[in-house]
Amino acid sequence: MSAVPLTVNGKPVAADVDPRTLLVQFLREDLRLTGTHVGCDTSQCGACVVHVNGKAVKACTVFVWQIEGADVLTIEGVADPNGPLHPMQEAFREHHGLQCGYCTPGMIMTALDMVYRKGHDLDDGTIRRELEGNLCRCTGYQNIVKAIAAGAKAMENYNKPAA
Amino acid sequence: MPATGIGAPVRRKEDHRFLTGRGHYTDDINRAGQSYAYFVRSPHAHAAIKRVDTSRARAMPGVLAVLTGEEFANDKIGSLVCGWMINSKDGSAMKMAPHPAIARGKVNHVGDAVGVVVAETLAQAMDAAEKLAVDYDVLPAVVDPAKAQMPSAPQIHEIAPSNTIYDWQIGDATTVEAVFRNANHVVKLDIVNNRLVPNAIEPRAAIAEYDSGTQTLTLWNTTQNPHVARLVISAFVGIAPEHKLRVIAADVGGGFGSKIFIYPEEVVCLWAARRIGRPVKWVSGRSEAFLADAHGRDHVTHAEMALDGEHRITGLRVKTVANLGAYMSTFSSSIPTYLYATLLSGQYAIPAIHCEVNAVYTNTVPVDAYRGAGRPEATFVVERLVEVAARELGVDVADLRRKNFITRFPHQTPVIMNYDAGDYAASLDRALELADYGGFEGRKRESSRRGKLRGIGFSTYIEACGIAPSQAAGSLGCGVGLWESAEVRVNPTGSVEVLTGCHQHGQGHETTFAQVVSDRLGIPIENVSIVHGDTDKVQFGMGTYGSRSGAVGISAIVKALDKIEAKAKRVAAHVLEAAEGDIVLKDGNFTVSGTDKSAAWGDVALQAYIAHKFGGGELEPGLKEGAFYDPTNFTFPAGCHICEIEVDPQTGESEIVAWTAVDDFGTVVNPLIVEGQVHGGIVQGVGQALFEGAVYDRDGQLLTGSLMDYCLPRAHNVPALKVDMTTTKCPSNPLGIKGCGEAGAIAAPAAVINALTHAIGTEELTMPATAQNVWLALQKSAHLHKAA
Numbered sequence: 012m013s014a015v016p017l018t019v020n021g022k023p024v025a026a027d028v029d030p031r032t033l034l035v036q037f038l039r040e041d042l043r044l045t046g047t048h049v050g051c052d053t054s055q056c057g058a059c060v061v062h063v064n065g066k067a068v069k070a071c072t073v074f075v076w077q078i079e080g081a082d083v084l085t086i087e088g089v090a091d092p093n094g095p096l097h098p099m100q101e102a103f104r105e106h107h108g109l110q111c112g113y114c115t116p117g118m119i120m121t122a123l124d125m126v127y128r129k130g131h132d133l134d135d136g137t138i139r140r141e142l143e144g145n146l147c148r149c150t151g152y153q154n155i156v157k158a159i160a161a162g163a164k165a166m167e168n169y170n171k172p173a174a
Numbered sequence: 175m176p177a178t179g180i181g182a183p184v185r186r187k188e189d190h191r192f193l194t195g196r197g198h199y200t201d202d203i204n205r206a207g208q209s210y211a212y213f214v215r216s217p218h219a220h221a222a223i224k225r226v227d228t229s230r231a232r233a234m235p236g237v238l239a240v241l242t243g244e245e246f247a248n249d250k251i252g253s254l255v256c257g258w259m260i261n262s263k264d265g266s267a268m269k270m271a272p273h274p275a276i277a278r279g280k281v282n283h284v285g286d287a288v289g290v291v292v293a294e295t296l297a298q299a300m301d302a303a304e305k306l307a308v309d310y311d312v313l314p315a316v317v318d319p320a321k322a323q324m325p326s327a328p329q330i331h332e333i334a335p336s337n338t339i340y341d342w343q344i345g346d347a348t349t350v351e352a353v354f355r356n357a358n359h360v361v362k363l364d365i366v367n368n369r370l371v372p373n374a375i376e377p378r379a380a381i382a383e384y385d386s387g388t389q390t391l392t393l394w395n396t397t398q399n400p401h402v403a404r405l406v407i408s409a410f411v412g413i414a415p416e417h418k419l420r421v422i423a424a425d426v427g428g429g430f431g432s433k434i435f436i437y438p439e440e441v442v443c444l445w446a447a448r449r450i451g452r453p454v455k456w457v458s459g460r461s462e463a464f465l466a467d468a469h470g471r472d473h474v475t476h477a478e479m480a481l482d483g484e485h486r487i488t489g490l491r492v493k494t495v496a497n498l499g500a501y502m503s504t505f506s507s508s509i510p511t512y513l514y515a516t517l518l519s520g521q522y523a524i525p526a527i528h529c530e531v532n533a534v535y536t537n538t539v540p541v542d543a544y545r546g547a548g549r550p551e552a553t554f555v556v557e558r559l560v561e562v563a564a565r566e567l568g569v570d571v572a573d574l575r576r577k578n579f580i581t582r583f584p585h586q587t588p589v590i591m592n593y594d595a596g597d598y599a600a601s602l603d604r605a606l607e608l609a610d611y612g613g614f615e616g617r618k619r620e621s622s623r624r625g626k627l628r629g630i631g632f633s634t635y636i637e638a639c640g641i642a643p644s645q646a647a648g649s650l651g652c653g654v655g656l657w658e659s660a661e662v663r664v665n666p667t668g669s670v671e672v673l674t675g676c677h678q679h680g681q682g683h684e685t686t687f688a689q690v691v692s693d694r695l696g697i698p699i700e701n702v703s704i705v706h707g708d709t710d711k712v713q714f715g716m717g718t719y720g721s722r723s724g725a726v727g728i729s730a731i732v733k734a735l736d737k738i739e740a741k742a743k744r745v746a747a748h749v750l751e752a753a754e755g756d757i758v759l760k761d762g763n764f765t766v767s768g769t770d771k772s773a774a775w776g777d778v779a780l781q782a783y784i785a786h787k788f789g790g791g792e793l794e795p796g797l798k799e800g801a802f803y804d805p806t807n808f809t810f811p812a813g814c815h816i817c818e819i820e821v822d823p824q825t826g827e828s829e830i831v832a833w834t835a836v837d838d839f840g841t842v843v844n845p846l847i848v849e850g851q852v853h854g855g856i857v858q859g860v861g862q863a864l865f866e867g868a869v870y871d872r873d874g875q876l877l878t879g880s881l882m883d884y885c886l887p888r889a890h891n892v893p894a895l896k897v898d899m900t901t902t903k904c905p906s907n908p909l910g911i912k913g914c915g916e917a918g919a920i921a922a923p924a925a926v927i928n929a930l931t932h933a934i935g936t937e938e939l940t941m942p943a944t945a946q947n948v949w950l951a952l953q954k955s956a957h958l959h960k961a962a
Contacts, residue, residue, distance in 0.1 A: 031297070045202035046195015048427075050375040051460035055881035058375060086195035100193040104185055107846045110854065111680030112192025113199065113376040113427030135894065142889035146881070148375050148428050149680045151857030151918075152889040154850055 015079050019044070020088025026075045034078065035059045035070035038085060046086040046116045050146070057145030060117040060124075061085045067124035069144070086116035089123070098169050099123055102162030103155070110149035121145050122159045131167045133160050179693035180909065183846035187699070188684040191425075198424040200379040200396050205453035208381070209238050211443055212299035213456070214289040214306045215465060216281035219315035219537035219874020220328060223279055223288065223308060230305040231291055236298030238450050240306060241442070242289040243278025251275065251445055252412040254436055256502035257653035260340050260511050260533075268340040271331035271535070273501035275411075275438035275445075281310070282330055282500035283537050284874055285465025287438055292446050292454055315537035315874035319497035320474045322534035330500065330535045337535040339498055339507070344515045344589050345528035353489035353526045357480035361563045367551045368941045369472035369497070369868040370861075371884055372544045374679075376427020377458040378467060380440040382447035391448065392420045395440050398429040398677050399717020402654065404709050406436045406504070413444045423707040426679035430858070431543035432467045433679065434719050435504040439466065461880040469868055470544020472497040473510060473551050479559040485567060487522050487578045492529040492555060500535060503542035507533065512590075512650050513548030513641075519587035520556035521598045521634050521812055522578040527588045537874040543719065545858055545919040546637070553635040557924035561632065562937055571928075572606060575634050590650075591638055593810050600900045601836045602634060605814040608896055609834040614818070627821040627935075628831075631928025635815070635921040638808035639721035639913035645804075657804035658722070659715045660730035662691070662738050664797035666783040668776030669701040672734075675715010676727035677707050681851070681915065683723060686843045690728055690909075694735045696762030697775055713800075721913030724843065725809045729907045733801035741797060746778045748788040809904045809912040813837035815856070817925035821933045826949025828930060830860065833895045835921070840904040840912035848914045852897050855918020861887040862919075863926035867942045885942075 014025035019042060026037050038044045038061070047070055050058035059070040062084040090097040096104065099122050109115040125133065125141045133141075138156045147155060178184050191197050228240040254273040261267055277286045289306050293299035316327040322337040330337055354360060381394040391414045397403045400421040408416040426433060439456050447454040458466060473494050480489040496510030515529040564574040576599055585593040606612075614630050621628035641647065644655030661673040670691055676683060688702040705711050718727070739759055746764035747754040750771045758765050762775045773781075781787050785795040818832040835852055842848050865885040869877040878884040903910030923941065930948065931937050936955035940947055 029297070039202075040204075043204075044195070045199075046197075048199070048376070049201070049457075050377065050427075051881045053460065053880050053882045056375060056460070086193075090194065092194065096190070096193060103193055104189045107186065107850050109189060109192055110682070110850060111374070111376065111428040112188070112197050112425065113374075115192050116195050119193070136890075139889040146375060146886055146888065148373060148430070148858070148886070149854045150850060151853035151855075151887075151895065152892060153853040153895055156889060156894075 015075050017078065017081055017083055019083045020085060028075050030074065030076055032075050033071055034073040034075055037075045038070060044085050044087050048113055048116060050113065055146060056114065057121060058114050058117040060120040060145065062120060062124065065127065067121050086119060089119065098165035099162035102165060103158040106154050106158040106161060108150065108155045108158030114145060114147045118145050118147065118155055122162060125159065126163045126166055131163045133163045178689055178699035180689055180841070180843050182689065182844065184685055184689055184699065184844055186682050186685045187688060188682065199376055199427055200381065200394050200424065201457045203381060203394050205381060205383050208453040208455050209292050209294060209450065210296040210299045211446060211454050211456040212291050212296065212303045213287045213439065214291065214303045216277065216284060216286040216288055218281060218310050218312050219284050219317070220313040220330065221281050221310035222313060223277065223281060224311055225309040226289065227307040230307065231302045234298065234302035234305055236294035237291060237302045238294065238452065239292040239446060240289060240302065241276070241446060243274060243276040246274060246276045247278055249445065252410055254438065255406065255410045256504060256507050258505055258508035259651040259653065260342055260507040262341045263343050268507055269334035269338070270502050271333050275441040283539055284876055285539060286500065290442050290446065292450060317536050317538050317870040317872065317874050319472060319495045319534050319536060322536050323532065330537060334535055339502065339533040339535060341532050342511050343528065343530045346526065346588065347528045349526045350489050350491050350528035354478065354480045354491060357488060358483040359481045359567060361479045361559050361566060363477050363558055363562060365475040365477060365555060365558065366940055367471045367473040367475065367554060368862060370470040370544055370866050371464055371868050372430045372432035372467060372470060373886055374428030374430055374432060377460055377463050378433065378437065378439065379457040380443045381453060381455045382443035383453040384448040384451060386451065390418045390420065391444050392422065393440060393444055394422045394424065396426050396433050397421065397423045398426065398433045398679060398719055400677065400707055400709050401675060401714050402717055403436055407441060407444065411441050413441060421709045423677055429679045430545040431470065431547055431719055434717065435468050435542055464876060464879045464884065465539060468503045468540050468542035469499065470541060471551060472541050475555060477555045477559055479563055481563060485569060485574060485577055487524050489526040490518055490524055492518060494529065494531045496531055496533045497536050497538065497541055498533050499538045499540035501540045503540040506540060506542040508652065509543050509548045514552050516590045517549050517552035517636060517638060518556060518589055519591065520553065521580060521636050523580045525588065538870055545855065546916040549637045549916065550859065550920045550923060553633060553920050554924045557633045557635065558927065561928040571632050572602060572611065575632065576602060592807065594807055594905050595902045596810060596812050596838060597900060597902050598634060598812060601812065601814040601838055604898060604900055605816050605834050605836040608836065608898060609816040609818065609832065621820055627823055627933040629819050629929040629933025631817045631925045631930070631932055633815045633921045633925035633928065636810055636812040637916060637920050639811060640725050640805050640808045641720035641722055642808055643805050654716065655804065656716055657802050658726040658730040659713065659800065659802050660734045661798065661800040662731065662734040664738060664779050666780050668697065668779040670695065670697065671703045671705055672731055673705045673712045674727055674731065675712055675717065676723040677718045681718065681723060682844065682847045686847060687728060687731060689843055690731055691735065695775060696760065721811070721915040724911040725904065725907055725913045726803060726805055728843070728909060728911060730801050730803035732908045733803050734799050737799035737801065738797065741799060742778055742782070744793055745782045746773055748793065749773050749778055749781050805906060807906040809840065809906065811837065811839050811912040811914060811917055813917060813921065815921040815925045817929040819926065819929040819933055821930065821948060823952055826945040826952060828864065828943065828948055830893045833893050835895060835897045835918065836900060837914065837917050838900045838902055839914040840901065841910040842899065849897050851914045852918045853895055855916060856895055856922045857887050857892050859919045859922020860892055860926055863923040863941055863943060865891065865942050
């Protein structure tokens with residue numbers, strides 16, 4: 012199989028992988044982008060959420076070959092590593108929306124997608140329903156919900172990252 | 175002092191790496207030349223292994239080794255052990271069966287490892303594992319603890335007749351019998367505390383590497399207590415001597431108890447890495463975790479409470495059968511005994527308590543500590559009994575509690591514990607106010623107009639944290655001490671590194687421990703680093719569980735800081751040419767009282783290392799001190815949780831509409847983090863009450879074996895929580911900290927079930943109270959009413 016061309020966090024890459032390679036495996040093992048996590052094997056937990064062509068996707072459910080030419084954004088590409096945090100990341104920090112940190116990258120990628128689709132004014136009920144596909148075992152969700160509402164507001168004056 | 179001291183809601187130092195995807199979880203680590211392990215697990219709950227044929231698996235591409243129980247036994251690798259000895263009533267020792275990391279001869283639960291394949295890639299290891307042929311003779315299985323001791327049950331381990339591990343008791347049976355004979359009212363309940371699967375979102379993982387040059391093994395492992403893992407693996411399993419084994423637990427993605435234990439997989443990775451001379455990595459799949467991680471709870475209990483004519487609780491009689499699964503996990507024996515029955519007095523002055531516990535083997539995954547560990551089970555027993563007592567006596571549930579609260583401290587219960595401080599009425603009063611208890615009847619009428627049933631339920635819980643003074647733990651059978659260590663290293667530039675034996679896996683120690691240092695030394699929190707999770711860096715420590723890191727771990731840091739301050743003052747005395755007794759440390763500056771002479775913290779630190787101002791005969795150079803802190807008592811966090819719930823009688827569906835938690839954790843170092851711990855604990859407790867439950871069929875197949883089948887609470891399943899605190903300081907440790915990690919999980923299940931049973935008007939409701947279970951309870955109760 013020939014290499015699959017992709018763009019990951021703005022950089023072109025060629026995925027020369029076995030056909031059964033999942034996107035999450037390619038990101039973690041080939042590109043060593045280990046911020047995208049694996050928490051289950053049934054697409055329930057959402058720790059592996061990334062953006063593919065601007066939409067939230069569970070990277071454990073996609074083969075690399077299925078997304079030829081796609082633009083992939085992972086947690087590592089959300090903000091400049093040497094610059095300030097993205098407002099959504101900052102909101103999670105400010106509102107203590109993370110404890111062990113394992114579900115956090117997936118939560119943030121889902122939260123960004125939520126803002127892109129639903130806007131900047133998110134009520135608790137909307138956020139909680141939209142988190143259907145993301146599990147957290149530490150926070151009881153309360154501060155995640157708070158962080159997403161605040162992060163969504165703060166993003167009103169923030170340029171969307173190029174994804 | 176800048177706003178980074180004790181009591182400040184400091185934003186966490188560790189967050190940046192987690193928010194940017196730059197954490198270092200075990201699966202993020204890769205070693206040069208790494209190979210991959212995949213375990214072949216028994217599909218049967220109970221079976222004799224007739225034959226294992228590895229030849230076809232060995233011939234598969236990329237395979238480096240196929241190892242079975244035979245090789246494991248031939249290499250004389252020891253058994254996993256349980257570290258807490260419990261004796262039966264008759265004085266006989268608990269019946270601990272061997273637990274080899276790979277089964278040999280017989281498998282005892284679905285998921286018991288029968289072999290491991292190590293290959294160049296994970297895919298190759300998985301492919302080869304399918305070719306490992308194991309012939310089984312299937313045996314009858316027993317999964318229900320209530321049936322494990324019956325003559326008809328299959329015998330699981332030769333050492334344990336009737337599958338009984340121990341038949342233990344606490345309290346005075348004779349006194350309790352007399353109390354019940356004289357009681358005016360007796361409440362009786364049969365309770366099943368449902369089996370739970372912890373499900374930290376990071377699955378367990380291990381990487382083992384052998385350096386043949388130094389004959390040293392290194393294990394990267396998802397553990398809550400790396401030193402205990404190293405001790406057990408070296409001293410009992412015998413893989414390598416302690417000084418030739420390094421255990422590293424970097425970032426760990428949640429534990430909740432399940433990552434305390436020493437598991438077969440890490441032992442096998444170490445063994446395989448040395449055999450093949452390559453690093454071996456294993457990462458659990460989620461569905462694999464359901465079969466390989468220790469489960470929690472699983473009690474069957476009959477409980478009775480006696481009350482006198484004035485509604486004072488006079489006695490408690492409890493009989494519990496605890497399921498410990500197929501093997502005794504690391505601390506399993508202590509959970510249904512000293513972490514359970516010693517808390518049966520709750521917040522109440524109960525003069526007589528007797529509890530009997532039978533622990534049994536079954537053909538299920540081993541059961542051990544899960545958030546709260548024994549204390550949620552005890553709280554459920556006591557708080558259900560009190561609530562039902564109030565209903566049967568026709569008195570207010572809050573009033574009955576208040577009447578029986580312990581109000582004078584210290585208070586010696588009849589079950590070992592000596593409560594040191596608390597104000598239970600204060601938490602109750604504050605919770606009643608926040609929950610608008612007085613307005614409940616109005617809200618109930620409003621619900622009723624919408625066709626809904628509404629209930630309110632209380633849980634005034636207590637827990638014992640710390641976990642214990644080492645001597646006390648030892649006298650109760652614990653194989654280790656439960657102190658904690660700390661080492662404070664001041665660098666020449668004045669920055670500080672604190673090495674702690676605690677381990678963080680979500681608790682935020684890198685922030686809270688640094689707050690304590692910043693507060694004490696008056697230096698910016700940015701100049702403090704917390705080092706943990708590496709046995710080559712931290713000399714020894716007991717790890718994190720039992721809400722112990724604040725009460726015990728921080729106390730050790732405070733003790734080391736005392737020594738640092740004393741030494742720094744001696745250095746400062748030389749620098750400032752003053753008497754040591756005149757030196758004052760305040761806000762990061764040393765001053766000489768009564769003068770304007772001063773030296774900054776950093777200058778004194780530098781002088782300690784360059785040693786130009788004092789001679790070697792007067793003072794040792796350097797600024798580094800260590801301390802071991804052994805608690806003198808347990809700590810006793812307590813509080814009141816109130817749950818308000820609405821039920822749709824047509825469907826049985828319930829919705830928690832309000833939650834009020836008022837907890838007393840003593841001194842709080844960081845309220846933001848403490849509230850987060852409370853939120854998480856409550857939602858795990860709500861999970862137990864409403865959603866979670868491991869279900870085995872009678873052949874021992876785990877029906878809830880994945881996240882498709884086992885229901886974890888999701889964001890929309892749980893309400894916004896109202897959390898507040900009252901404070902009585904813990905008198906036994908220097909900062910007055912009690913601990914907060916488990917409170918929510920301990921309090922919540924009883925509050926939910928008390929609210930639900932209040933709403934539906936029947937006490938016969940089992941956990942998890944799913945819509946189906948609630949609906950069935952309603953039908954049964956309606957049927958009974960009709961029949962009556």
